[in-house]
Amino acid sequence: MNVTAAVAIEPGQPLELRTVELAELRPDEVRVKLAATGVCHADVIARDQVYPVPLPAVLGHEGAGVVEAVGADVTHLAPGDHVVLGFDYCGRCEMCSVGKPSYCEQFGARNFGGFRLDGSSPISMEGTPITGRFFGQSSFATHANVAERLAVKVPAELPLHVLGPLGCGVMTGAGAVFNTLAPKPGSSFAVFGTGAVGFSGLLAAKVVGCTTIIAVDVVHSKLQKALQLGATHIINSSEQDPQETIREITGGKGVDYALDAVGISAVFTQMASSLTVRGHGVLVGAPTPGDDARLDLGTLLNASSPRLSLVLEGDAAPQEFIPRLIRLYQAGLFPVDELVTSYKFEDINTAISDAERGTAIKPVVTF
Numbered sequence: 001m002n003v004t005a006a007v008a009i010e011p012g013q014p015l016e017l018r019t020v021e022l023a024e025l026r027p028d029e030v031r032v033k034l035a036a037t038g039v040c041h042a043d044v045i046a047r048d049q050v051y052p053v054p055l056p057a058v059l060g061h062e063g064a065g066v067v068e069a070v071g072a073d074v075t076h077l078a079p080g081d082h083v084v085l086g087f088d089y090c091g092r093c094e095m096c097s098v099g100k101p102s103y104c105e106q107f108g109a110r111n112f113g114g115f116r117l118d119g120s121s122p123i124s125m126e127g128t129p130i131t132g133r134f135f136g137q138s139s140f141a142t143h144a145n146v147a148e149r150l151a152v153k154v155p156a157e158l159p160l161h162v163l164g165p166l167g168c169g170v171m172t173g174a175g176a177v178f179n180t181l182a183p184k185p186g187s188s189f190a191v192f193g194t195g196a197v198g199f200s201g202l203l204a205a206k207v208v209g210c211t212t213i214i215a216v217d218v219v220h221s222k223l224q225k226a227l228q229l230g231a232t233h234i235i236n237s238s239e240q241d242p243q244e245t246i247r248e249i250t251g252g253k254g255v256d257y258a259l260d261a262v263g264i265s266a267v268f269t270q271m272a273s274s275l276t277v278r279g280h281g282v283l284v285g286a287p288t289p290g291d292d293a294r295l296d297l298g299t300l301l302n303a304s305s306p307r308l309s310l311v312l313e314g315d316a317a318p319q320e321f322i323p324r325l326i327r328l329y330q331a332g333l334f335p336v337d338e339l340v341t342s343y344k345f346e347d348i349n350t351a352i353s354d355a356e357r358g359t360a361i362k363p364v365v366t367f
């Protein structure tokens with residue numbers, strides 16, 4: 001069937017709305033009519049070929065919608081089900097078997113390869129198969145054919161445009177806090193970078209009972225928003241040295257936990273240097289390949305000995321984690337709707353540029 005997609009044709013150029021062909025469903029797939037999709041930094045770096053996803057490409061990996069049709073072998077979903085789409089994984093390798101699918105041995109091929117592993121694609125443009133399997137979903141389109149395991153069933157009464165970002169950005173930030181750092185109640189936490197990932201970490205730190213929550217960014221409006229959503233302190237790192245200010249706030253100690261949601265080397269070094277003795281810091285997101293970070297290895301001897309983790313997709317298994325985030329949202333403890341700005345599908349390039357400039361925390365395109 002013919003569907004409309006926003007297609008990345010050239011690096012650095014706006015996406016173009018095109019009519020593309022969506023193939024027949026395979027037995028293990030479901031066809032989802034997208035209601036909304038978040039825009040995430042990984043879409044932009046794929047468009048710009050920092051990560052070499054084959055172009056032309058239908059990008060998008062925070063889709064949410066309604067199941068329209070199911071393949072013959074699909075058992076857990078039916079037409080009419082509301083779903084959020086997560087990342088792709090094999091479900092059988094060592095890491096998948098222990099509930100860590102973001103470290104699947106096929107993660108790169110399945111999420112950045114652009115095609116199914118047999119080389120086919122559910123999407124063709126002018127008769128030629130193109131990248132139609134970005135993160136297993138390619139959600140910058142009115143419809144997507146995805147493997148059943150990617151689609152997480154969600155309550156039908158909830159707004160799909162709020163739930164889409166749970167599939168990547170929100171899962172990444174919240175998962176890094178809930179699953180990796182697991183802060184003790186009454187502890188201190190700093191987040192570097194208040195985009196959607198950083199804000200999701202901040203909301204999670206509040207849920208688990210961190211009592212000092214420090215937000216670091218360079219955009220004044222985002223820091224003000226951080227104060228509204230639970231930060232106890234804000235640091236504009238274009239005006240203040242974050243490492244020094246964090247030491248002042250914590251009585252000279254440094255923070256117990258920190259999240260680097262920026263992914264550039266200078267920030268990683270600041271984050272690692274802001275931790276207290278045996279503090280735990282985590283780097284998430286999509287840093288540029290080849291970017292080295294400086295770390296004073298002498299911290300091992302001068303008694304701070306921090307723990308540092310590099311984490312993909314929040315150490316989360318989407319089928320288990322997304323429903324948990326939804327229960328927190330329903331209970332009023334995780335106001336992810338506060339992060340969302342909606343755009344029409346035809347304004348997707350504005351959504352992308354607003355995300356890059358920081359004027360929107362989590363742009364979501366609705367269909």
Ligand SMILES: [Zn+2]
Nearest residue numbers: 090093096104
């Ligand atoms: Zn696997």
Ligand SMILES: [Zn+2]
Nearest residue numbers: 040042168169
């Ligand atoms: Zn993402």
